[in-house]
Amino acid sequence: MEDHNKAIFEIQANFCKAMANPACLPILHLLRYQPMTVGEIVHASRNNQPMISRQLAILRCVGVVSCYRRGNEIEYELDNPHIGEVCDMVRAVLVEQTQRRSNLLNEL
Numbered sequence: 001m002e003d004h005n006k007a008i009f010e011i012q013a014n015f016c017k018a019m020a021n022p023a024c025l026p027i028l029h030l031l032r033y034q035p036m037t038v039g040e041i042v043h044a045s046r047n048n049q050p051m052i053s054r055q056l057a058i059l060r061c062v063g064v065v066s067c068y069r070r071g072n073e074i075e076y077e078l079d080n081p082h083i084g085e086v087c088d089m090v091r092a093v094l095v096e097q098t099q100r101r102s103n104l105l106n107e108l
Helices: 003-019 025-031 038-045 049-061 082-107
Strands: 065-070 073-078
Touching: 003 049, 003 082, 025 038, 025 049, 025 065, 025 073, 025 082, 038 049, 038 073, 049 065
Parallel strands: none
Antiparallel strands: 065 073
């Protein structure tokens, strides 16, 4: 395997790890609709600020979210609108798998 493919797979794995973090998923869900500050995310998610800040740092490190200054605060947004679509696709696959398993159990 070529070195550039290995590097891409490493980046992809880190991206997927961040996307698989159950603490990050609610943040992604909130940010898909509008940019938000840490305080707004804390309020909307009902989580504490240190936890939200840690998760945002993880998401920012792998390029899932980006941030910019809004007055005295930092505002976060999804780095790419397709990230919300990725979340939808994963959920759709999980629903299909669950339905298939349920049908198999019903047949037994």
